[in-house]
Amino acid sequence: MTSKPTLAVASVVAAHGIRGAVKVHLHDPESESLALGRTVQLGADGRYAKIIESSRVPGKNIVRLQLSGVGDRDQAEALRGVELHVERASLPPLAEDEFYLEDAIGLAVERAGASPSLGVVVGLTSNGVQDLFEVEWSGADGHIHEWLLPVLPQFIEDIDERRLLVRLPIGLLPAALELDEAP
Amino acid sequence: MEKIETALKEGGRRVVKTWSRRSTILPTFVGANVMVHNGHKFIPLFITENMVGHKLGEFAPTRTFRGHSGDRKGKK
Numbered sequence: 001m002t003s004k005p006t007l008a009v010a011s012v013v014a015a016h017g018i019r020g021a022v023k024v025h026l027h028d029p030e031s032e033s034l035a036l037g038r039t040v041q042l043g044a045d046g047r048y049a050k051i052i053e054s055s056r057v058p059g060k061n062i063v064r065l066q067l068s069g070v071g072d073r074d075q076a077e078a079l080r081g082v083e084l085h086v087e088r089a090s091l092p093p094l095a096e097d098e099f100y101l102e103d104a105i106g107l108a109v110e111r112a113g114a115s116p117s118l119g120v121v122v123g124l125t126s127n128g129v130q131d132l133f134e135v136e137w138s139g140a141d142g143h144i145h146e147w148l149l150p151v152l153p154q155f156i157e158d159i160d161e162r163r164l165l166v167r168l169p170i171g172l173l174p175a176a177l178e179l180d181e182a183p
Numbered sequence: 184m185e186k187i188e189t190a191l192k193e194g195g196r197r198v199v200k201t202w203s204r205r206s207t208i209l210p211t212f213v214g215a216n217v218m219v220h221n222g223h224k225f226i227p228l229f230i231t232e233n234m235v236g237h238k239l240g241e242f243a244p245t246r247t248f249r250g251h252s253g254d255r256k257g258k259k
Binding site: 007008009010011026027028031033086091094097098099100101102104105123124125126127128129130131132146148149150151152153154156157158159169170171172 | 218254
């Protein structure tokens with residue numbers, strides 16, 4: 001899989017207090033990636049900092065962090081908007097049937113069994129309860145069209161470095177991409 | 184409602200498109216694949232037990248939301 005060595009797990013939204021603490025917004029509300037003692041990278045090419053204190057704000061998707069090397073409010077304010085990256089190697093290993101959604105972005109989508117490409121995954125959105133991949137494909141008219149692929153095990157058959165193999169019910173795809181017969 | 188129940192009888196292999204955002208999700212809908220219109224396009228939704236009693240429109244947001252994947256995982 002086309003995997004970057006780090007994953008962006010959160011972004012700094014505000015400074016907290018006067019001792020350099022920051023509030024960060026988690027991209028995944030259930031993420032445990034900002035645990036005490038873990039090292040994070042400030043920005044994709046930024047410096048590394050260790051998490052000295054970590055506490056979850058109750059009822060919110062926010063974590064308060066004290067990072068090494070950030071000692072006052074001015075330094076904390078300067079981090080506003082910065083994304084925190086965590087090395088994949090430091091995260092718990094994935095189960096055999098799991099994959100990071102980040103890895104699917106940029107992959108071609110193909111139907112199980114020989115068929116032309118159904119497009120390329122360009123982003124991630126949600127219907128409120130389920131994640132959806134945004135898939136773009138260029139139609140016969142030359143225009144770029146988009147369809148949404150639910151990130152559910154019954155629709156995703158396999159994923160590798162090059163493609164995302166899907167098994168879709170009739171009607172999910174735009175009419176131009178549908179097969180005449182049910183798969 | 185009839186369309187969803189028919190689709191379920193066929194083994195859930197067909198997606199039902201609907202504009203009816205005000206329809207309540209009934210227990211018989213669980214396991215169905217529907218696409219709910221949000222005023223602009225159809226948003227896919229796989230109905231689960233937790234959604235029973237809610238309206239279909241609650242699961243088809245009308246504003247654009249571009250999420251970050253973070254360390255979120257999917258299953259295959």
